Every structure is written in structure tokens, then in C-alpha cells.
Amino acid sequence: MKKKVTIYDVANKANVSVATVSRYINKTVKVDEKTAKDVKNAIDLLGYQPNRIAQGFKNSKTFQIMIIVPNISNPFYSSMYKTIQNIANKNNYSCILYNTNESKEEEINAINTFSSIGADGIIFSSIFNGYKTLEMLSKTKKPIVLIGTFNNEEFEKVCAKKTKTLIAAEYLIKNGHKKIAYVGGEINSKVNVKRKKRFIYTLEKHNIEFNENYCFEMDFTMEAGYKAGMYLSSLSERPTGVCAANDLIAIGMMMAFDENNIKIPEEISVIGMDNISFSSACKPKLTTVDNKSKEYGTHAANLLFDRINRTYTGECRVKEIDRKIIIRDSVKNILD
Amino acid sequence: MKKKVTIYDVANKANVSVATVSRYINKTVKVDEKTAKDVKNAIDLLGYQPNRIAQGFKNSKTFQIMIIVPNISNPFYSSMYKTIQNIANKNNYSCILYNTNESKEEEINAINTFSSIGADGIIFSSIFNGYKTLEMLSKTKKPIVLIGTFNNEEFEKVCAKKTKTLIAAEYLIKNGHKKIAYVGGEINSKVNVKRKKRFIYTLEKHNIEFNENYCFEMDFTMEAGYKAGMYLSSLSERPTGVCAANDLIAIGMMMAFDENNIKIPEEISVIGMDNISFSSACKPKLTTVDNKSKEYGTHAANLLFDRINRTYTGECRVKEIDRKIIIRDSVKNILD
DNA sequence: GTACTATTAGTAACCGTTTTCACAATACCA
């Protein structure tokens, strides 16, 4: 095993001091042109590569950021991750991905590793409120960006301008629907609780009463959507529109309606949220609310690198993403 | 800004030397019980956390592995990543994820970063043959695991025992099908080329002639599958079975058949590959070949950590994954 | 020629650990 070539070897070869080599590499101070040439030659000759760990150790900088997501198999997060990675790479940074599997415990573990490996910043998304996690993050004194809604003024944030539920429900209402069902996800998750609350609030705002029979909560999967569709199909007085907590649910539901020969959107309108790729491939094409994973990623990464590179040092900012409805074929205007 | 608490602070507080503290933490040498208690108290009191970078610097170890994938939005890879991360965490390691976006250039970049950050190992998956990448990897002298088929004896590998295509095609043949179509993906990708070759080979092995009319290659999406389905529906003499290069294609195809009132599997049988979650949620439930992302992940991570921890130092091993067919409702036995 | 300033380069301290080596204290044995 060949010995690693260090900055000392380069200095020797080039007949200069290690300081000069370091200065040449980091361009912190100008070195004479002739000397620079010698150093460059020595580096090339020896195939020298600065040891990142040693650099990181000395500078207490790792050139790494950590990204914490609930579930990387969710197309929203994987797409967001990809845009973050791109921006990070452009800044000469690598990304440590931590998948928490939607578990609170794992979030704690994630933040613990974060502070122990000393990454330079973190992008944190969670389906929990997480007072403890935020407190832990605060202690790290590192640049931090939160994804989603948190009660916190201490960190950079990127979140939605209006909730998806509001947008979806109002679109149905605007199209004349009054008997509207809500199909949520895992009943106890904060995300579901919040969405349902939002849904009810939106109905009331438009003087429509919320009907408990038009509510089905199970989990965020296609199978759950199928069951919801079966349930709604069986009602003697069916709703005219359904608001699904995500596209998977909506797609599963449409399958059930199809199986029961209930025409979409003629007999029932369906609206989803997320705009995953499947939503434009199914039949009829699903009307949904775009979740704009790429915008989330771009803003989060930019906020973070503004802090890391000290391009911005003012008050913490909040980027609000303006989600738009994607009108396709699954909602009918029943006013016509 | 409070100063970071170091091993010296702990040593001071506990009235021992830094060496003792280090020994207590790493359990490399036994320390007296009483001393250990003192050290533990001091650590707790000060909230001391060893500095990973310094540790890494001293040990030339980063406690990080890198995982390179073509596309993290592909459910296969995200699921694989999750299992790898779990095993890594158990080994006290973090994972750097590098998404190459199915680009050769990005693969080069990925490996360059890998060697510059000096991670302790790498799990590499690619849709290319990549002679250059393998050569670069070889130079790093680090533990390496390859995912998929590569012509290489130098690294650990985990790949399939039989190709998915072989399994799928043979299942159709076993069920009496002779007029079988192949719907592939992006025509120029190595993966598609290989799969098609495999498909033709399997037919010939069973004395069935390959019919170019029964071949449709576009890309690996649901939309492409839909178009393929439309094309096949339009043929005057339709195949009795179709072998799709992945589940997305199969699902898209089934939609097209459904739209054309072609009953599955009564009039046409469809088989997919991947066993993504959608495949068991659609109607009829799709018969497919399980891609076992979790097994890939588990084996890859275990092979890697055997090397990293020097639990195994022998010849490079190849783990072959025995993929199984998942029989559901989309293939009919036409011999009955 | 002297004094002063700019520019470039070298010396050595430092970052926070691990670990080798040496040594003291204790245990063991004849």
C-alpha cells in the first residue's frame, strides 16, 4: 500500500514551504507566478489531492449538508431531494440523506448524527410538530431550513401559501359541489388532522355543512383509496365530489368507482393532491393540486446556502410556495 | 458563542488524562471501574460529544458510505436505499446519496467526489457498462459493492440469478402462450437492449419465433405503456400475452386494453416486472416479477460492511438474488 | 544611502482525537 501524498511531499518537491502550497491551493493569498508554477508541477507530478477530512478538521467545515425526509419513497421527497442535491453539488457540497421512516425516534437519531458529524447545514422535513427536535436543532447553532409548517421563528422556512386542502375543496365548491366527501390518511397523523380541520373550515366558510358520513380516514395509500371508493359507492345518497388527501388515494378511489360503474366525472368528481406522475397517466386524468417538489427543493437549498456562504445574514426568511390547481378531467362543473 | 467541549475538558473535570477518557469512550483498553464512573459523570455533566471529524481525521475513517443510484425517484432504488441506510446506521455510519440522473457524466462526478471526501465505502448502481467508472473505482482502493450485472471480478457484486425477462417470458410460455409481445423501454439504453435480447433468446429456446410486429419500444413510463397497449389493440391478429419491461408499462398498457374493451386476462395476458406497490392495487392485479429491492439493499450493505469492518477479507463474492414470480390475476393459462 | 512600505515566503502553533511508550502500582509466585 502506497503512502498517501501529503502537502509536505508537495512542498518538498517544489522546494517551497507547506504554507505556500496551501496558499496556492486555496488562493487565500497571492503567490508569485513562478512559485505557483513549481507548485502546480509538483502537485500534478505527485497526483496530490488535499485531504478533505484534514481540511474539514482544521476549518471545522465538512462541505456536507444533511437532508432529513420522512419517506424517500414518496415521489414528493425524492424529487425534492434531487433538486437539492443539484444545487449542493454546484456549491461543492455533498448530501447526507437521512430517511426517518416517518418515525419520531428516527428524527431524534437523525439530528444526533447531524450534530456529531458536524455537517454544515440541514434541511429538515417532518410530519410531526416536534418541539424536541426543533430544540435540538437550535442547539446545533448551524444553518437550518425547515420544510413545511412549523411554529418557529428561529429558522429559515419554506412552506405553502395556502394549504392544498383549501385549494382542492374550494375548487370543488366553485364547480357547484355541495355534497363533498373528504378521504384522509392515517387518522392520528398531524398531517391528516390538519387537513381534515382545513377541509371542514373551508366548507363552513362557504356555508356548507360537513357531513360525517362523507368522511373516510385510513391511510395514505392506493388501497385505502380503493376502500374509500367502495364505501362511498355503497351510500344511498352519494356525494357529488370527493376531496382526497393525496393522489394515491384518489387513484385507488377512482378504481373502485370504475368497478361500480360510477362514471367520473359525470356522476362523481374526484380531486387529488400532489400531482404525482401517475395522476396524469390514469383514466380519467386526475385533477389535482401541484405540490411543486422542485420549488420546495430549490428554495430550501438556496436559503441554506445563503446562510452557509454568508451571502445573507439578516432575519430568518419564510418562502411561501404558491400551489396551483392542475385542471384535468376528473372534476365536473355541475352548475352548467 | 460557547466554546465546544473537548476531550480535554472532560479529562480536567474527571481529573484523569485525555488518554483515559479516550479509552473509556472507545473501550479499547479497560479502565478501572471507579475511574470509568468519574469519566462518565464528567461526560454527562459537560454534555460532551466526541468530534467525529477529529476522530475521522485521526483514524483516516469518515464513518460514511456513499450510495450511487441512477434515479432515486424509482421505487426500486428508494426502497433499496432505505434498507441500506438502516444497516449503515446500525454500524454507526451515515449515507451520502448521489443521484446520477441516469447520466454517465454524473457518475464520473460522483466517483470523483467519493474519492475526494474519502468515504469508507461505496455502493454503485448504474444502467451503463462503465469501463471508465470501474477503473476509477478501482483506483480508490476502498471497499466497493456493485449492484447489477458488470463484467468485473474485482469488486463485490449483487445481481440477479436469472433475468426478470427470462422469468416473465417463461411464465407466459408455461401458460400456453405462443404469440407473445415484448414492450420495452428507451430503445438505446443498455438495460433495454439486454432485456430484448433476453426475451428473444427465451422464445427461441422454446422454439417460438419472435415477431417484430409484437415489439414496441419507447420508454419506461406508464404513458409509453398506454401507447403500446393502443398499438397492440389495433393489430388484426393480436398477441395472447404481453411481456412488459416494467410494471409502469404494464399498468399503462392495461388501461389502454380496458379502454378498448379487451378483457384481461381473458383476451390478453399481461405480465410486468418490479412488483411496485401499484401493481397489486390496480385491476386486475398484475402478475409480475418481484425485484426484491430490499434484498438487494441488505446484501449490498452486508457485503460492504464485511469489508469495512474486515469481517471478511477473502475473495470477492457475488450474491445472486433469486427473483420470484408474483402470480396475481393478469395472466391466463390458455392450455385449460 | 537610509527609511519606509509592499509583497512574498517560511516557521511553528493549532485543530481534537488516538495511540505508542514508559512507568507506577498492584497481584502473583516461589
Next chain:
DNA sequence: TGGTATTGTGAAAACGGTTACTAATAGTAC
């Protein structure tokens, strides 16, 4: 009792960079 293992501990030298401080040289003004 003396001699030898055994055990637990501390001092100090790494690991490979960066950088504050210092020194040398060149350039400029008087």
C-alpha cells in the same frame, strides 16, 4: 522477601492541513 507478570494510567507524538506571526526581499521616496 525479591522478582516477575499484570494492570491502569499519563505524557507526548502523531494525523494533514491552515494561518498568525515573522522575516526577507524588492520597490519607492527622500
